[in-house]
Amino acid sequence: MSTMIQYVLMIVIVLLTLTTIAAWLIWLERRMLALWQDRYGPNRAGPFGLLIVVADTIKLFFKEDWIPPFADKTIFVIAPPIIGTTVLMSFVIIPFAPGILIADLNIGLLFFLAMSSLGVYSIVLGGWASNNKYSLLGALRGASQMISYEVFMGLSLMGVVMLSGSFRLTDIVIAQKGCWFIITQPVGFVIFMIAGIAETHRLPFDIPEAESELVAGFHSEYSGMKFGMFFIGEYMGITLISSMVVTLFFGGWLGPAFLPPLVWFTLKTFVFILFFILLRASLPRPRYDQLMEYGWKILLPVALLNLIITGGIVLMMNK
Amino acid sequence: MDIAFYITAFVTVISTIMVITRHNPVHALLYLIISLLSISVIFFLLGAPFAALLEIIIYAGAIMVLFIFVIMLLNLGKETAKQEKEWLKPKVWIGPAILSAILFVELIYLITIAHAASYNLQTVDPKAVGISLFRPYLIGVELSAMLLMAGVVGAAHIGQHKKIILHRFLKEKDPL
Numbered sequence: 030m031s032t033m034i035q036y037v038l039m040i041v042i043v044l045l046t047l048t049t050i051a052a053w054l055i056w057l058e059r060r061m062l063a064l065w066q067d068r069y070g071p072n073r074a075g076p077f078g079l080l081i082v083v084a085d086t087i088k089l090f091f092k093e094d095w096i097p098p099f100a101d102k103t104i105f106v107i108a109p110p111i112i113g114t115t116v117l118m119s120f121v122i123i124p125f126a127p128g129i130l131i132a133d134l135n136i137g138l139l140f141f142l143a144m145s146s147l148g149v150y151s152i153v154l155g156g157w158a159s160n161n162k163y164s165l166l167g168a169l170r171g172a173s174q175m176i177s178y179e180v181f182m183g184l185s186l187m188g189v190v191m192l193s194g195s196f197r198l199t200d201i202v203i204a205q206k207g208c209w210f211i212i213t214q215p216v217g218f219v220i221f222m223i224a225g226i227a228e229t230h231r232l233p234f235d236i237p238e239a240e241s242e243l244v245a246g247f248h249s250e251y252s253g254m255k256f257g258m259f260f261i262g263e264y265m266g267i268t269l270i271s272s273m274v275v276t277l278f279f280g281g282w283l284g285p286a287f288l289p290p291l292v293w294f295t296l297k298t299f300v301f302i303l304f305f306i307l308l309r310a311s312l313p314r315p316r317y318d319q320l321m322e323y324g325w326k327i328l329l330p331v332a333l334l335n336l337i338i339t340g341g342i343v344l345m346m347n348k
Numbered sequence: 349m350d351i352a353f354y355i356t357a358f359v360t361v362i363s364t365i366m367v368i369t370r371h372n373p374v375h376a377l378l379y380l381i382i383s384l385l386s387i388s389v390i391f392f393l394l395g396a397p398f399a400a401l402l403e404i405i406i407y408a409g410a411i412m413v414l415f416i417f418v419i420m421l422l423n424l425g426k427e428t429a430k431q432e433k434e435w436l437k438p439k440v441w442i443g444p445a446i447l448s449a450i451l452f453v454e455l456i457y458l459i460t461i462a463h464a465a466s467y468n469l470q471t472v473d474p475k476a477v478g479i480s481l482f483r484p485y486l487i488g489v490e491l492s493a494m495l496l497m498a499g500v501v502g503a504a505h506i507g508q509h510k511k512i513i514l515h516r517f518l519k520e521k522d523p524l
Contacts, residue, residue: 101372101374103375104374104375104378107378134397135397135473135474136397136398136401136473136474139398139401139402139405139474140401142401142405143401143404143405143408143409146404146405146408146409146410146413147404147408147409149409149413150381150413150416153413153416153417153420154374154378154416156420157374157416157420165420168420169417169420169421172413172416172417173417176410176413176414179409179410183405196474
């Protein structure tokens with residue numbers, strides 16, 4: 030019974046922390062973008078403009094929750110929660126620190142891939158149900174982009190699995206005690222990072238919602254808290270990819286002993302979140318066909334080569 | 349354990365029936381996704397987590413997205429739903445329904461006489477799957493790899509087209 034309570038407590042803590050972090054990331058992103066673009070950003074509500082998040086949330090709640098009459102109503106309502114659910118489900122397997130995790134599945138990495146592959150439904154169904162040409166185009170782009178980049182994401186992670194010999198994330202972190210996988214798997218890291226940006230459809234790969242061509246892409250028709258769910262889902266996605274990068278390539282909670290493991294994990298994750306924001310501040314959006322060509326003609330061969338070379342080296346070492 | 353299995357099996361059967369009876373193709377596909385997800389839960393319960401997750405990654409995550417993709421491109425609207433409604437008349441489905449009801453009764457009978465059919469639960473980890481794929485079933489893996497290769501080559505052949513250059517300035521730079 031006490032383990033049950035422990036489980037529930039852990040789930041509640043992780044859930045609350047993540048949603049809070051995702052909400053404050055909006056503030057962080059706007060402030061950091063402003064810093065890098067040489068302006069102030071939101072600085073009026075509360076100290077350093079921190080309360081802008083509260084103001085934004087209240088605004089979203091009081092907006093008219095409009096469902097267009099031409100939309101497919103059920104699917105229109107189902108679509109936004111899917112992204113948040115799948116991203117939050119992925120956090121189940123992430124070891125934040127020794128002992129601080131929800132489920133230590135022996136197929137953890139596959140679970141992450143499965144959940145991220147289900148996340149695409151949010152975009153596809155949302156765009157289709159809106160019954161709007163811009164939304165449909167955004168949904169089509171989103172579907173093809175996310176399906177293709179999932180392939181490279183999976184392939185890039187297999188090198189890590191080979192080196193650590195397990196799909197379990199705790200084992201992967203412990204396998205990095207001697208040397209982080211960023212040193213032994215740099216190519217895998219780069220591919221995973223690029224695929225992760227494409228999976229969360231963040232700038233520069235925010236082609237499903239490219240506002241200069243498609244109004245707002247798949248969520249053109251959404252307003253109020255339904256739009257808010259897409260928005261929060263995106264920020265939780267950033268947190269997820271950052272913490273996966275940290276777990277898989279940067280030694281997870283490992284670090285010099287003067288700070289506790291959880292602090293190391295959080296610090297590393299925030300470095301990657303800032304990197305995501307820096308990408309948004311600095312890179313232009315590629316054209317749609319360029320994105321697809323780049324994926325299939327460069328990332329796929331490189332990922333396969335990485336896999337073959339890693340396999341060969343592992344075989345040689347084991348002999 | 350048994351209760352969990354029966355609940356998931358019930359969800360699977362109901363959602364699969366809903367796939368057949370929906371008039372709107374996208375709604376039918378959504379039920380099919382639920383059916384696939386619940387089948388993956390059944391795999392989990394039977395001690396095959398690897399197969400369960402592959403079911404989600406490949407079927408629910410990739411193949412069904414492509415199905416929805418195609419349906420979105422075809423832009424099937426209210427007319428298709430109406431057509432489906434006309435096609436799905438009792439005259440069409442009553443024959444197969446009776447036949448499968450007979451099979452169902454037979455199945456229940458078989459289950460009840462095979463008393464205490466205890467499945468011995470043995471979790472199959474990814475390593476065991478890999479070993480059996482690349483030792484006894486290696487020939488199957490290689491044959492399916494060849495089949496996939498043939499599919500890719502065929503798709504590339506059908507999909508290729510000459511590059512059309514629409515602008516004269518581009519023509520000078522790129523003599524393809």
